[in-house]
Amino acid sequence: MNAVYLDNHATTALDPQVMAAMRDALPAYGNPSSLHGHGRTARKALLSARQSVAEAMGARQREIVFTSGGTEANNLALRSAYQTMAAQGRRRVITSSVEHAAVLETVATLPEADVVIIPVDDQGALEVAALEEALSVPTAVVSIMAANNETGVLFDVDHLAELAHGAGALFHSDAVQVFGKGAMPQNADLVAVSAHKIHGPKGVGALQIRKGLELPPLHSGGHQERGRRGGTENTLGIIGFGVAAQLIDQMDHGVLERIENLRDRLESSLLDQVDGAQINGGLIPRLPTVSNIHFPGLEGEAMVIALDMEGVALSSGSACSSGTMEPSHVLLAMGLSYAAAGSSLRFSLSRLTTEEEVEFVSAQVPRVAQRLLALGL
Numbered sequence: 408m409n410a411v412y413l414d415n416h417a418t419t420a421l422d423p424q425v426m427a428a429m430r431d432a433l434p435a436y437g438n439p440s441s442l443h444g445h446g447r448t449a450r451k452a453l454l455s456a457r458q459s460v461a462e463a464m465g466a467r468q469r470e471i472v473f474t475s476g477g478t479e480a481n482n483l484a485l486r487s488a489y490q491t492m493a494a495q496g497r498r499r500v501i502t503s504s505v506e507h508a509a510v511l512e513t514v515a516t517l518p519e520a521d522v523v524i525i526p527v528d529d530q531g532a533l534e535v536a537a538l539e540e541a542l543s544v545p546t547a548v549v550s551i552m553a554a555n556n557e558t559g560v561l562f563d564v565d566h567l568a569e570l571a572h573g574a575g576a577l578f579h580s581d582a583v584q585v586f587g588k589g590a591m592p593q594n595a596d597l598v599a600v601s602a603h604k605i606h607g608p609k610g611v612g613a614l615q616i617r618k619g620l621e622l623p624p625l626h627s628g629g630h631q632e633r634g635r636r637g638g639t640e641n642t643l644g645i646i647g648f649g650v651a652a653q654l655i656d657q658m659d660h661g662v663l664e665r666i667e668n669l670r671d672r673l674e675s676s677l678l679d680q681v682d683g684a685q686i687n688g689g690l691i692p693r694l695p696t697v698s699n700i701h702f703p704g705l706e707g708e709a710m711v712i713a714l715d716m717e718g719v720a721l722s723s724g725s726a727c728s729s730g731t732m733e734p735s736h737v738l739l740a741m742g743l744s745y746a747a748a749g750s751s752l753r754f755s756l757s758r759l760t761t762e763e764e765v766e767f768v769s770a771q772v773p774r775v776a777q778r779l780l781a782l783g784l
Contacts, residue, residue, distance in 0.1 A: 410718045411764040415604075416556050416584060416697055416755035417722055421647070422606035428650040429608065429643055439640055440631065449642050456649025463652035464582075464600060465591050466615045472632045473613050473645055477583040478509040479625075480599035480614035483636065484579045485510065485550060487622035488597060489517045492547030492577060499546040501525060501576075503533055504740035505560075510550050510581055511736075520547075529742045531560035531688040539570060546576035553585040553592055557737045557753055558687050559694035561589065568594035577620075583612075587655035588663065588694050596620055602644065606757070607651030611644035662758050667695030669765045670756055674698050676769035681776050687738060687751055697755040701743070705750050705779055713775045719768050722753050 412420070432452065437445025439453045454468075461468045474480045489500060499521045500514050514522050523541045526534050533551065542549070549571040553564050568578040572594070579597040587605040592598050597620075601612040616622060616635065629637030678684050683703040702710065707723035714721060723735070734748035743751070754768070 408718065408763065408767050410720060411767055413719065413721045413754045413756060413760070413764075413768060415757040415760075416559075416753065418603045418609065419606045419757050420759060421608065422651060422654055424654060425607055425647045425650045429647040432643055432646045435642070439642060452646050452649075453640060453642060456645045456652075459649040459652040459656070460600075460613050461615075463656040464586070464598065464613070464615055465593060466598070467618055469633070470615045470618055471613050472616060472635045473611065473640055473648075474636060475610055475641070476603070476612040477507075477581065477599050477601035478612075480601070480612045481507070481509040481550075481579075481581055482513050483614050483622075483625040484597035484599060484616075485513045485548065486517065486625055488548040488577045488579060489520060491622055493519070497545045497547040497576070499523060499541070499544045499576075500548055500550070501538060501541050501546055501571075502550040503527060503552070503562075505531060505555055505557075505737045506550065506552055507556055507581055507583070510552070514550065525551075527740055530691045531555060531558050531737070531741050532691055533562055533567070535567070535570075538567065542570060542574040542576065546571070546574055548577045548579055550579040550581070553580050553582040554589060554694050555688070555737060556584045557697075557735055558699045558741075559584070559697035560688045561585070561692045561694065564592045565594045568592065568596075584694065587658070588696050602648035602651055605651045605655050606759075608644045608647040611641050611648045613648070658758070663695050666756050666758060666760065669760055669762065670695060670698055670754075673754060673756075673765050673769055674700070677772055680769075680773040687741065687743070696757065697753060699738075699751055699753050701747050701751045702776055703747070703750060705776055707749050707752055709779055710752055710772075710775065713779060714771060717771050717775060719771050721755070723749075723751065 437449040439450040457471050458468050461471050501523045503525045525537045551567050554561050564580045571578040577596045580592045580595045582598050583601045586600040596617045598615040603609040624635050626637040685701050687699040711723050734745050738748035
């Protein structure tokens with residue numbers, strides 16, 4: 408069998424239809440801001456893609472700001488929202504202990520911000536009472552992800568947005584992982600997504616800015632994106648993003664059910680074959696596309712390398728923090744020990760994952776685990 412790719416929460420393969428659309432658009436090199444025919448052609452493609460992304464997000468077309476990816480979208484949301492609200496004397500910023508680095512590292516650099524980190528329980532669920540208590544102080548923005556990138560644990564962001572709004576704060580959600588895999592936030596003021604997590608190209612994402620909310624731009628120097636993000640648009644990438652968004656908007660609900668069934672079969676097989684294996688965050692609602700499993704006594708990095716040599720690609724945490732040799736901050740926040748966090752692997756599937764691939768991985772992981780345990784790794 409060819410190499411099996413189960414690292415879809417890190418990035419996904421380009422859908423053939425996305426690839427074809429981008430290839431066909433290569434000759435259209437005009438600047439969308441130009442008035443001539445080349446510019447009009449590019450602008451028309453940009454508008455079409457914006458509509459597709461908006462529909463997939465459940466947003467209005469004019470609410471969509473294209474960015475270079477999820478990290479920039481989160482930065483734009485948090486920095487602009489904080490700047491606006493801090494001018495009103497609101498300097499508290501609330502987020503969770505399991506957010507992506509694009510959020511945690513951004514809030515840590517906001518000038519004079521009073522940052523409050525809300526803990527999670529041993530399943531990864533937010534301690535909502537702690538959030539409510541934190542909101543007793545005038546708050547600028549609350550930022551809670553819609554779904555965790557490592558465990559897939561879902562957060563009730565619409566309810567959390569209501570709590571934030573009730574306290575006069577703005578609400579931002581990093582929806583990069585839930586996009587195309589679950590319900591999108593409906594009550595948030597700011598929602599970030601990325602193309603390469605939905606079988607689109609890398610280097611392009613979007614931020615939904617709720618209608619009526621005026622925020623200063625993060626990038627100056629241009630009128631693009633209605634003055635909210637200066638710089639000539641990445642037209643080719645945005646075209647690909649638009650097609651990827653169309654595909655998830657048209658996707659039959661049965662596709663996610665099929666992925667969840669494959670995920671569940673993989674979990675059942677691995678838990679049966681590997682002594683002591685257990686699912687991190689497995690007792691509460693999760694995305695259907697991911698399983699984070701603790702394998703006692705094994706070194707996660709060694710497992711990733713050994714499985715790669717056997718034709719299985721997966722990860723031991725977020726791709727944005729790989730190579731640090733540090734255990735996942737998400738699993739540590741859930742109360743796992745350093746050893747347990749370092750012995751956990753993330754298996755993430757997509758609509759391209761097949762039954763044969765799951766069967767192959769189900770056979771390879773126990774075999775590799777047994778070999779590494781015998782070697783003391």
